[in-house]
Amino acid sequence: MKNVDDKVVKAFGEEWDYYNQSSLKEGEAKDLFGRYFNIFPSNLLQDDKVGIDIGCGSGRWAKHIAPLVKELHCVDASYQALNVAKNNLDSFDNCIYTHATTDDLRLLDIKFDFGYSIGVLHHIPDTKKALIDCISILKKGAPFLVYLYFAFDNKPLWYKMFWKISVPIRFIISRSSFPVKKFVTLLIALFIYLPFSRLALIFDKLGIHSGNIPLSTYKKTSFYTMRTDALDRFGTRLEQRFTKKEIHSMMIDAGLTDIEFSNEVPFWTALGYKK
Numbered sequence: 001m002k003n004v005d006d007k008v009v010k011a012f013g014e015e016w017d018y019y020n021q022s023s024l025k026e027g028e029a030k031d032l033f034g035r036y037f038n039i040f041p042s043n044l045l046q047d048d049k050v051g052i053d054i055g056c057g058s059g060r061w062a063k064h065i066a067p068l069v070k071e072l073h074c075v076d077a078s079y080q081a082l083n084v085a086k087n088n089l090d091s092f093d094n095c096i097y098t099h100a101t102t103d104d105l106r107l108l109d110i111k112f113d114f115g116y117s118i119g120v121l122h123h124i125p126d127t128k129k130a131l132i133d134c135i136s137i138l139k140k141g142a143p144f145l146v147y148l149y150f151a152f153d154n155k156p157l158w159y160k161m162f163w164k165i166s167v168p169i170r171f172i173i174s175r176s177s178f179p180v181k182k183f184v185t186l187l188i189a190l191f192i193y194l195p196f197s198r199l200a201l202i203f204d205k206l207g208i209h210s211g212n213i214p215l216s217t218y219k220k221t222s223f224y225t226m227r228t229d230a231l232d233r234f235g236t237r238l239e240q241r242f243t244k245k246e247i248h249s250m251m252i253d254a255g256l257t258d259i260e261f262s263n264e265v266p267f268w269t270a271l272g273y274k275k
Contacts, residue, residue: 003126003133004077004101008238012123013080014178015235016058019228020084024060028222033064036118039262039271040145045069049113054102054134055120059085059095066092073112077101102130105137112138116145118269119232122240128250135254138274144256150267151241155212162214166234173234185230193218193226217265244268 021029045051045068053062056074058081066072066089074089075098076082082097089095098108102124115138124130127148135144152160173184193215200216203209210216218226233239242250244261247268251259256272 002101003103003124003129005123005125005238008123008236009077011174011178011181011235011237012057012232013078015228015231016078016081016084018178018182019058019224019231021058021060021088021228023224025222028225029060030064031220032225033061035264035266036061036147036269037064037116037145038264039260039269040116041143041271042068044114044143050110051114051116052112052137054105054115054117056085057081057120059088061116061118062089062092062095066095069113070094071096073098073108073110075100075105102133105133108137110137112142114138114143118145118147119149121146122149122242123236123238125238127240127242128253131250131254135256135274140274142274143271144274145269145271146247146251147266147269148247149239149241151243151246153243153245154267159212159214170234170236170239174237181231181235185234186227188234189223189226189230193230194223197221197226242268 045065047070049069050071051065051069052073052075054075056062056076059074062072062074062085071094073096074085076085077100079099082099086097115134117134121127121130131146138144152163173181196213196215197218200210200213200219203213204219210219247270248259251270251272255275257275259270259272262269
C-alpha cells in the first residue's frame with residue numbers, strides 16, 4: 001500500500017493553486033525562508049551541488065535555493081502543485097520537476113548533496129517511513145532539513161488544551177468542499193489568527209513575553225500568510241504532531257547523525273547529516 005493519502009494530496013494541490021504565493025511580498029518571503037532555514041548550513045549550497053525539495057508545493061522554498069546550486073529537484077505528489085511551482089520558478093533553468101510520493105524516491109537514479117522537506121511529512125500516513133525514504137537518496141554526509149508539527153511539548157498544559165479545541169473543527173472543515181474550506185478558513189484567519197497575533201504584537205511592545213499566546217508566530221506576518229496557513233492547517237484531513245524526542249528518534253532511525261534543533265519558531269525544525 002502506498003504511503004500517501006490521495007485526498008490530502010488533492011487538498012494541498014487546491015491550496016497551492018489558490019494561494020500560489022504570488023501575492024506574498026519579497027521581504028516577507030525572505031523572512032519566512034529564514035525562519036525555517038536558520039540552522040541549514042548555507043555554506044554547503046554551492047554551484048556544483050544537486051539538491052532535492054521533497055513536497056515542493058508552490059516552490060516557495062525552492063525560489064531561494066535554486067539560485068545558489070547547480071540543480072534542484074522539486075518533487076511533489078500533486079500535479080496541481082507542481083504546475084504552480086513551475087510557474088513560480090520559470091525564471092530558473094536548473095529546476096527539475098518530478099511527480100512522486102516518498103515511496104517513489106528510491107526510484108530516482110541519483111544521490112543528492114542535500115535535501116529538505118518543510119511541513120510535508122506530518123501529512124503522510126507513516127511519517128517515519130517517509131523520512132527513511134527521504135534519507136535513502138542522499139549522499140553520505142549530506143545535510144537534511146525537516147520541519148514537523150510539534151506536539152506542544154514546550155508549551156504549558158492550557159496551551160495544549162486550547163489546541164485540542166481545534167481538532168474537531170478541523171475534522172469538519174477538512175471534509176468540506178474546497179469553496180467552503182476557503183471561506184471558513186478566511187473567517188478563521190480574520191477572527192482568530194489576526195486578533196491573537198496582534199495581541200502578541202501588543203505584548204511585545206509592552207515588554208511582556210508573548211511566546212505562549214496562541215498564534216503568536218504570526219505577529220509579524222501578513223494577512224495573506226495567515227489565510228494560507230489557516231487553510232493549510234484546517235483544510236487537511238491528516239495532521240500528525242511529534243515531540244522533539246520523537247523527531248530525534250525518527251531521524252536517528254532514518255540514518256541521520258549530528259542532529260540539531262532550531263530553538264526559534266516554528267517548532268520543530270531539525271537538521272541532520274546522513275551517516
